[in-house]
Amino acid sequence: MKVINARLRGRTGLFTIECVQGKFSAISLQEGLIHTVDNEQIIDAKQSLLMAPFVEPHIHLDYVLTAGEPEWNMTGTLFEGIERWGQRKAWVQKSQTDQIQDTKRRAREAVQMLASHGIQYVRTHADTTDPNMIGMQALLEIKDEVKDLMDIQIVAFPQEGIESFANGRALLERAVQMGADVVGGIPHFEYTRDKGVESVKYLVTLAEKYDKLIDVHCDETDDPNSRFLEVLADEVLQRGMGERTTASHTTAMGSYDNAYCFKLFRLLKESKINFISCPTESIHLQGRYDTYPKRRGLTRVPEIDAAGMNICFAQDSIRDPWYPMGNGNIMRILDAGLHICHMLGYQDLSRCLDFISINGAKTLNVLDQYGVEIDKPANFIILDAKNDYEALANQSKALLSVRHGKIIMERTPETACVLSE
Template sequence: MIINNAKLRGKQGLHSIECENGRFVSIIEQDGLVIPLESSLDAKMNLLSAPFVEPHIHLDAVFTAGEPNWNLSGTLFEGIERWAERKPMLTSEDVQRRVLKAVQLLVENGVQHIRTHVDITDPELVALKAIVALKEKLSAYIDLQIVAFPQEGILSFPNGKQLMEKALEQGADVIGGIPHFEYTREYGVESMRWIIDLAEKHGKLVDVHCDEIDDGASRFLEVLATAALEKGIGERVTASHTSAMHSYNNAYCSKLFRLLKKSKINFIALPTENMHLQGRFDGYPKIRGITRVKEIKDAGMNICFGQDSIQDPWYTLGNGKLLRVLDSGIHSCHMMGYEDLETALDLITDNGAKTLNISENYGIEVGKPANFIILEGSNDVEVIQKQGDVLYSVREGEILISRQPATLNQTIPLIE
């Protein structure tokens, strides 16, 4: 496959890219516009980018909003209650049907790498087994990482530690946690140190729902970062949400950042989800409840965006479009300066790849797998301005999806 007339992120001019045997073999700058051959793909001066990365989604819960009851308060904790009502209804067929529907949405919107959290506070591990069974089937379309996520706690749920060990045996790739939902602070601290020890023992990645609460006194992030630093595995550890950081006082947060930078842990922000769930106990002014994305990024730490939910008990919207999440995030985090916009796609591409520990085989470089998307617009700024479609998604040199941008049948005459 040869792609002509492509713009590349951070590079001037137009480029031709050649793929062979599923890998990039040549990337050269063109001397002006090229008339492509019939057998080649014409990017038409649009942006060719590495695929989108969805670093945080709950595929086991997609399309369950209102089943059997709606989350009327809109809070995180009621969402957990509603999910607990839905959990006994799970079957392998139910889970797989909904997961496949969601993955199709994600693939259609340029996602090729997914990290999904799967609830393991279920003695039968129904959802985990169902999704592990789909992993090979989906490998032609996506790379899938599965997080063993203890939705109702590790120490606060019966046999929580044993269920985590069992989930790893069943094929989970990543160890999860939820310290702010444990019964006590002591349980939360113990759970953080336990999962870091477990990750070191099994050579696993870690991704914790950490301080997803409006309580400025919820400070499990410092525990997670310290444990990761002590074991020297920070680059394999991720703190998702960290919503309480929005409410930390600035003096404490300044001190905390020193530890976070030393630890080298990753961060995931969920802008649409946390703007919806947080601030529910406030009058006015209401907090936004999103972690300090710009400050983390400007401090040189790795942070990315995810969408968290597609129509589940926590969030009734969601459509697989990471560009929508990115748009929401840069608005709500005051990241609309031109310098922010110039690299904004990092938040749903390269930064996500680093979080998932897949950077070695990710990106537009000779020798790497020929995985890419083509987006409407010539650079990050235009892509965000247009909020257009993913025109192509290509995986190992094979086209997964293609679409043409909308056009009018005739030009609208200028108003005189």
């Protein structure tokens, strides 16, 4: 395969990109006539942007497309969402086999949505507070079945807690033994602070034991006294596991006072942990207990970014008890996130695609296989735009998605004919 007339992020001019046996074999500035060989597949990028695929670092594929089953989340809060999901688990009257097939059907539909928007790397959470492990079983099968479309990491996620849920520790370890790639937690949902701290220490120990990555739903609340992030950061710092650790949400940071945050950032930077913000979900779930002024309910994205720490954006949900919207388009998330976080300055706009691409790849610990570089897997997309700014301003979509040198998605550019008198 050879791609001609392509633009690359951060570089001027047009480029030719060659792929052989599923890897990038040559990347050259285009000059003069393009040499081709018989039967070679030629793709004309038409001066559009070629880049590494989008990354979805935080989603719940076992929850997708369940909004309103059996009831809607009427308060729009995180905690009612958890309650509604627990209600659904008890409400579903199907055999385990049928439940697994239903979960797979919904997850597969969501995977198609993600793939249609140029996403090839996904981290999904699977609820382990289900003794039958329906989500884990279903997503392990989906991971294998869709490997030609995307790489999927599975987080063993204790939705209703580790210490505060019956057999929570054993269930979490069982999920890891089943094949989870990442160990999760939710310390702010534990019954007490002490149990929250114990849950963090246990999950980090478990990850260390099985050599797994870590991704914790951490301080997803407006409560300024929810401070499990410092516990997580210190724990992984002491064990040298920071770069393999992610703190998701951390929305309480938006309510911390500046004096505490100044102290906290020193620890966070030293720990080298990664951050994920889910802007559409957080702006929907948080601030629900405020009158006015209402908090935005997001973590300190621009401050984390400016401090040189790694942070990316994610969708979190697609039409589930926590969030009734979503269609797999991560450009929509990027647009909302930059608006909500006051990040529409020139410097942010000129490299905004980092938040849904390379930053996410770093979070997933896959940089060794990610990027438009010689000898790396020929995974890339072509966007209907010339640069980051144009892509965001026009909400550009992926026109082409290529994986290991093979086209997996094509889209016809959208056009409109405006009639005038």
